[in-house]
Amino acid sequence: FKINMEDLELHDVLGKGNYGEVRKVRHTKTGVEMAMKEIRLELDASKLNAIIMELDILHRAVSPEIVEFYGAFFIESCVFYCMEFMDAGSLESLLNGPCSVPEPVLARITSRMVSGLAFLKDSLQIMHRDVKPTNVLVNSRGEVKLCDFGVSGQLEKSLAKTNIGCQSYMAPERIKGESMAMPSTYTVASDVWSLGLSIVEAGLGVYPYPPETYSNVFAQLQAIVHGDPPQLPAEAYSDVARAFVAGCLEKVAERRFTYAQMMRHPWLVADQERGADGVDMVGWVKGAMQKRKEKKEAASRGTTPVTPTNA
């Protein structure tokens, strides 16, 4: 069925990205709760129509590791994109400092991400192009799914112009390629780098190239291209886990793990052997959501004036 704005009841804002906000909505005819992403674009109707048509292939992206797509429409120069609502939010929002993700949970998250990426490549012949912890969504059933992958060339082109941000998940070859204005250096191995960096971020609890360490974005990108790749902290993660991540964060793209190699790697084989009930994902999500809530409450208490305000 087609989704229209008239059939949607708007609820809370779930988050904001570089291009607009994501809201919880309810589709009144079916009662289905959805997340609606608003993407502001300065484009004419024909280009917007092209985007909506290209997004249609998302209806074929049906897999347990991919956030379900419900439909998209545009109003004026905004594209509205409706997808499955993931009630625990992004992986990034569930990180609570260093080593807050136990190794079996991290392995399960990784295996879901690898399955999702392999599905996109094998079934739809697409690369993700934007793997990062805010694009890994989680729900309270303990499911982990990918969103925001590049299916629309027109949309990518329109967004690229405004692409900013101080946390780069771009692989070294992509950074080098962009600086020489040759965007064709992007291959599936570039997604593998971004995957590795996301896993390390989950383990560290912070982005592995902290902006405060570098005097500017250029220096930060130089560190990605020329420095040693980041690692999972040895005090909390096994050598097998660290070896897996090192295989994803090979600076030379040709030496990086393929999805087949990752699935055969002892770290993910062990995860598979633990089985569906072998890792308490539901418990971890519940705990992480609770901690997130407490942090938020503490932060809002911290900024509340000491003298009571009688509004």
Ligand code: ATP
């Ligand atoms: P960028 O703009 O660089 O892609 P981003 O991924 O953080 O960054 P958005 O994709 O706009 O930006 O998402 C904003 C936030 O909204 C996410 O970080 C996530 O917390 C929340 N969000 C997005 N999609 C959903 C969803 N389907 N269910 C629940 N929360 C979501």
Ligand code: MG
């Ligand atoms: Mg996103």
